Amino acid sequence: MNAMELGGAHPLRLPSVRWLLLLVVLMAVASATALWLTLQQARELGRPNQHADLWYVASVNSELARVRQVSHQLLAGEASAQELLLRLEVLYSVLDKTSALTSLSDRLHHQLPHTAATMRELSHHVDAWLHTLTPRPSASGERVARDVLSWADGLQQQTRMAVADVHVAVTEENDATRQSLHQRFVLLSALLAGLLLGTAALIRHLAQEARRARHLSRTLAQANQMLESRVAERTRQIEEGRQLLSFILDASPSDVLLIGADNSEVIFINQSLIRRLNLAAPPKHLPKSELLQDPAQCQQLSDELERYGEVGGLEALLGHNPPTWCSVSARLIEVDGRLSHLIWSFDITPHKRLEAQLRELAASDPLCGLDNRRAFLEKSTALLEHCRRHQQDCAVLMLDIDRFKSINDRYGHAVGDQAIIACANAMRATLRDADVLGRLGGEEFAALLPLAGERATRDTAERLRGAVEAIRIELENGDTLSFTISIGTTQLANRATLVEDLMIEADEALYRAKAEGRNRVVNLQPLGPRQFPEALAPPA
Known part of the structure; x- marks a missing residue:
């Protein structure tokens, strides 16, 4: 009897519950992923020295202006060659830090190739000026100052443009980052809203199913009383059928034995088998080793019953005083909730005798x-x-x-x-x-x-x-x-x-x-x- 038969109750719609649970889990995973990506980008924005490249390019421009000023003062007699050497070393140090910075190096090489070329050109000139000025500053100071002034205007103009380019690139990157963060926050809000809706739908569905389950429980309680009366009637019919089957098997010319699979306790044995085994009364226990004469055949019968649940047509010697050739069959069945072995056989002695005669005639x-x-x-x-x-x-x-x-x-x-x-x-x-x-x-x-x-x-x-x-x-x-x-x-x-x-x-x-x-x-x-x-x- 199913749930539709029991008062028209509807069965629990478990597939829809599973789909809702799956939807909520997927929404939760998507929300967690979006939140993690947003946090990663926020952490990237909070990283120190993120836009230090703009400061370094501005520092290069400022130091180049100071070198140009000291060169004018040297030619006017207001500064020494040693001061020019000091300013060039400071400029070289700033250029060296700029080339070592990873973010600036990536931006210059990939986004601002002109700025990178300007920095390389300036670094080349500063290195040449230092190489000329370092051995004898007083002797080569004026010559280096003139060379600096000859290149300073062009280099100054290029560094100013580099400052502007880097500033524009940083501004564009900040704008792109803000837009990306805005999109991710929008997506995260949508996912969280979907998660809340899915959770609400799941709670509503579970409440409905709980009401259906209570209704079904009441219906099943009513049906249980009907089933009890039917079971009682069926039990009486089964007992009558069992008595009739016992009478038929007891009168059968075949040997029939029903024993427990675990302890060989005799559940039923018919009169034919009792006579074949020369027993005075039905035994309480009858192991298969006492039923079959050959231990190997007894083991084969047990193994096949355990492996396949049935044995058919096993020719074996049955009994001991004297043994009789029989065709033995068996099946693993359940009797009153207990595993049992049903074994039946019939006499094939004439067949075996004829078979031996034919074998002898065929071989001699x-x-x-x-x-x-x-x-x-x-x-x-x-x-x-x-x-x-x-x-x-x-x-x-x-x-x-x-x-x-x-x-x-x-x-x-x-x-x-x-x-x-x-x-x-x-x-x-x-x-x-x-x-x-x-x-x-x-x-x-x-x-x-x-x-x-x-x-x-x-x-x-x-x-x-x-x-x-x-x-x-x-x-x-x-x-x-x-x-x-x-x-x-x-x-x-x-x-x-x-x-x-x-x-x-x-x-x-x-x-x-x-x-x-x-x-x-x-x-x-x-x-x-x-x-x-x-x-x-x-x-x-």
Whole structure:
């Protein structure tokens, strides 16, 4: 039930409040920025010696006039050369201070280039006059005085113009500063007025929202009484539904368990699971470790429940006395505000039994019961990798029945099958349980012998050859069939090679045994993966 349903009350318009708050904050920031800039400019106006450049230019003009006057007095005999030297040094000192002043230097170079040129020219003349007058003032005084008078009028006129230019520039700068301050004060006043208006609007809006909130609170109090009655009715319906669900689950052929996620406390367990676990009564606690036989599967179930919240179709052994193959599913749910694990399963023992039979049929030869080619390669690859990792000896045998085609042609395929079965039985009787045996097809067999060096491999192969040679098969016509096998062997010899490569080497040794007369064992020295003598070729 929303606020519109509860007596037509309007919800709090929080977005408008946020926009007003944002507006007030922005106005406050803008006002603070404008005030800071105004204070900075006011501080700049209050900086001492701000317009000292005008005073210095006027001082240069005044000192130049005094130098001109002393020069007249020197030529009239009313002053000494020493007095002229003193006035020139004072003028030079004033010029030197003027050039060192930053504000004046910037103004002269950027705003008043003519004034700067006048000061440089005057400084050049004063420096020349001092250079002439300093060694012997009495001897060079009159000459310097005349030179000063010859330049004084022009320089005096230029310094007067410089004073006027600097005065005008200072006046213009003061006017610009006053205008800028006026504009900033106007902007600051506008921002402060906007801040006051925004604050007033925010206060008004908050007051309105407070009235709406009080109205909504009264409406919600009325609705709460209605909801309480509805909750009571709904609680009664839920309790009836829970009892019905418990009855259905208890009668279900599937196993159902509901336990607490934190302490494995049993909330519900149906009769099917109680019977499967051979329990006399429902337990108070049933951890998943007591439910599943394999600890790894129990850990997998817990991990997936914690990570994903559900598990589906986990094939596991359920119970212990005896265990039963079941398909287990689980889900993390909340029961009365408490996290719980709902676990259900059903028996898949017939399916697992059929699966084992199919796996056995797919991995073994139907005639002699040895591993077929695929199963032999899978087992041999794993065993070869183990031997290589632990640097252990390992050998591969390839063997087939000599002149098997003539047996089939002379006695028929049924007798040929008897020969294949007899050869497989001889391999089982002669070789070890740890050895991997397989029929690759037709009359061809293979064996992988772990922990077998070259000598042990040859001895084992010779025993196998002798065992097959001693076989006698009684035929229906009273004859006796005997046959022989040829065997090729090779060693792993601590090489990084595959089972298929070792089988190729052993096969080459087998072809050599055939070429040398059959009924013998030939060992091929390891030459590396898929490397064989060029002259060695299998017989036709």
